[in-house]
Amino acid sequence: MAVFLLVTFFAAVAVAGYVVDFTFGSLGLIPDQPDATIPEEGITWNYTTWLNIVVLPLAVSLLARFWRTGGAAVLRMTGGSPEPAEHGHGHAPTRHGHSH
Known part of the structure; x- marks a missing residue:
């Protein structure tokens, strides 16, 4: 199955791509x-750099x-x-949430 997905x-x-x-x-x-x-400018300090610096401590704190x-x-x-429900113990709850 994995080979099929890969292919x-x-x-x-x-x-x-074609x-x-x-x-x-x-x-x-x-x-x-x-x-x-x-482009040959390399790494620059622009607004996205400052936004990343501001958001990084927020992400770490979260x-x-x-x-x-x-x-x-x-x-x-x-x-x-989910855990299996227990059947056969008592009555089913009524509309108001308590059993009779």
């Missing part, structure tokens, strides 16, 4: 090699709170199947 995904990616290449080529959206330029409050235990519990 299927590889074929889908290859076909999608479709994009032929589509962009037929529309003239692929630049010629002499016109293609590579992760710390998640681990301190037992989030990992909750995640472990959500993966299993």
Whole structure:
């Protein structure tokens, strides 16, 4: 089954690549090699850098709170199947939440 998925995904990616290449080529959206330029500015400090610096402590604090409050235990519990219901013990609850 894993080999089938691998071959299927590889074929889908290859076909999608050819479709994009032929589509962009037929529309003239692929630049010629002499016109293609590579930016040489390297790493710059811009607004996204500062936003990343601001958001990083927030993300760390949220992760710390998640681990301190037992989030990992909750995640472990959500993966299993539900416990079987007990049948035959007493009566089913009525509409108001108590049994007779």
